[in-house]
Amino acid sequence: MQRGDPEALQQPYDPGRVEGRWYPFWEEHGVFRPRADAGRPFVISIPPPNVTGSLTMGHLLGESVRDVVLRWQRMEGRETLYVPGMDHAGIATQNVVEKKLRDDGKSRHDLGREDFLREVWAWKDQYGGLILRQLRRFGISAEWSRERFTLDEGYSRAVLHTFKALYDKGLIYRGRYIVNWCPRCLTALSDEEVDHADTSGHLWYLKYPIKDSKQFVTVATTRPETMLGDTAVAVSPKDRRYAKLVGRTAVLPLMRREIPIVADGMVDPKFGTGAVKVTPAHDPNDFLTGQRHGLPEVVVMDEHGVMNDNAGDFRGLDRFEARKRVVAALTDAGYLEKTEPYTVPVGQCHRCHTPIEPYLSWQWFVKMAPLAAPAIEAAKKGQVKFYPARYKKVYLNWLENIRDWCISRQLWWGHRIPVWYRGEEMAVSVDRPAGEGWRQDEDVLDTWFSSWLWPFAILGWPGETDDLKRFYPNSLMVTGADIIFFWVARMVMAGLEFRGEVPFQHVYFTSILRDAQGRKMSKSLRNSPDPIEMMERYGADAVRFSLIYLTPTGQDLLFDEKRLETGKFFANKVWNAARLVQMRLGDEDLAKVRESSLRLTLADRWILSRYADAVKNVTRNLKTYRFNEAANALYQFAWAEFCDWYLEMAKPRWADDADPADRTTARWVSWKVLDGILRLLHPFMPFVSEEIWQAMPHDGESLATAAWPRARKAWFDAETERQVGFLQELVVAVRNLRAENKVAPGRTVTVIVRGEPAQLDLVEKLAEQIRPLARIESLTLARDGARPKVAASAVVQGAEVFLPLEGLIDLDVERERLVKETDRLVRDLEGTRRKLSNSDFLAKAKPEVVERERQRLVQLEETLAKLKRAQESLHGAKG
């Protein structure tokens, strides 16, 4: 055992100084490296942040949770691995670099594909991955030698391999469909990359003339500009109003194109006029209708959302400008029947918020239903569990209604689709096929098509590596519920498809951090505090602890910077408690102290019992992912029990003239419990706990690899807890009497206790510890039952406490206090009496509940009687 360093814990506690030194220490000692052992390893991986990303408070919350579990598991003796890494983030990264080019007046096309990619890599090497570097400052115990990037060489092969495997299995196909298109990013998007925002718009009622008649058919639309591409009007086959029109021909206004009127089941007769314009090239629904009826697809817009040659007079107009002009033109020509206000859920690009455009194009898709089925089963069977559990429903609902996944992106930055063309030939191959003249597909894959492989691609897959064998499946995934579809569900599908096993057993969803007004923290709102600044101001330990302490499972958190003080103050408290203990250890060699030789006092047994309880609570709450409760239990124990009571009671026992054997016991217990607190604290506050632990007598090279405490059964002691509880109440009662009666804090008082012999014995036993706690000069036990004449008094568990301070107390104040106290008791007493006179209660309530009420009644009556006597004795007295 090492002796510790009495010079190390200087006043005041300075997180900056403490937090600088331990990360290099841990890395040098290889603390974060997995250390093979017999049991199942605990494996966790980072949800790879975008390479363009910057650190947010949200990241810190996720990291805190991951690192708490990881450090705890490591201390439990399990082999642990945390794989860090980054995501190439196709659109986001390409956008960043393109913007930089634009600032120089260039576009990616000026550079060409190869040079542009060189530019992106250069950018990545220079600016990318700042987040990961900052995480070291935060203390996370990741294994940096295994850091991965979703576009690094091995990972890329895994992605291409996946594409080929799914293609060969018939689960990837190419098709011409309406997809979500971002006219700004100029790429297709998956359904998940489209956010819907309710937008106030209009419902325009357009009159289409019926050929060879003077009649019109009126259609309602929210997108009048697409009428230029209409190739039919549809009505419900069940709609008798329009039955006669089916089969006739309408004349498209402005374009003068003749279009058929068809009957189709997708039309809801109750909506609008019951007649719908059909634009197969610009609406997913109409596309299907068009296919059912063999309608032509007239494309009237280009990839920028600008009207093309098919739009006649409106050619060259932006889609929104075209909308205005089309409405104006229809109005002028008398084809606009009416306009109604209407709320439309407009789809927006997840990345740039540009309204998406349904766009007809050739794209690659993954057939999802066959992949979803095993993922549904896995959740139903409990092979993957969600915390909070309610997300299982969200997950299942999505998978059960899953649609095919559009995975091709018209970008340059990403994994290029491994499909090759030569004339009419097509080959799907990870590497360029042999022979001349092969041309690779121009598109790249959706970023998530690489992320969904993360849990095994980071371990060397598709190679059957040792890492893969040992560390797959991972144990726990900690991430935000906002990417449950993007990522979590898809990882489960990929894991099952390619490894035949779920990628992780548990998924824990972190809280969402919001600002004081309840808005989600985001870069654009600039309402997120700078995490680095927070670490500097409060310390990384404090940020970690506070975030965990403040976020209940499954609940959002309204974050206010000030609340980081919780952790900072707590760290300071532990620091100072450690200083106190250390100062009082003297030159005692605690390693030589045999536990059996200790003479444990009531206070010692009490704190050991409470400590065992704290160990149990913290551990139980960690196991069930109630991290805030775990932090809470520790905070409460360390501060309100160890510091506020035990250390105060131990102080006199440390005095120079104290009994040496008792002093040793007090030293040993305080050191032992503090050591335990540091161990429990370590996952939450790794730096300060390590610093203190190293400064105290300790065994082993690092707290990070020290053993997690066990709650010793022998330490639980309910009777001791009950007895100390009585003494605490007694001390509080005296303090309260002093305060209420305005006894100067510096002034010592005389206290007389009157009660059962057992109670008096107890008070006598701990008198030396009680006296300083309440500043009592003389503590008299009224074994003869005598009560002082004029005194302030209180009743504690049936025992009476008197402050016989004639002339010192204000009798009016004391009388008032007693009246108030009596009133409170009378109310309680009535309630209890009511219960006990209820025959149903007596018959049906659990016997122990009834018994408790009975005892309560007795005690209340006793206490009340004593308060009455106290009042009477003050009655005649003069203040």
Place this chain on the structure above:
RNA sequence: GGGCGGGUAGCUCAGCUGGCAGAGCACCUGGAUCACAACCAGGGGGUCACAGGUUCAAGUCCUGUUCCGCCCACCA
């Protein structure tokens, strides 16, 4: 249109198996006591959103109402 979460002290939120409503912050009173003023001691503060129901007993379970917030959804 479906689904989910929430409404508890002035604020932010705990409250697990139904059994005397809690914490932190803020507020009030007092305090430089040799671990800590980033502290200590004491205190005030509640119709647990509302209405029913189940139960001996409801913040907790059930039903309905209401207000906030999320998620999903191809009725143009």
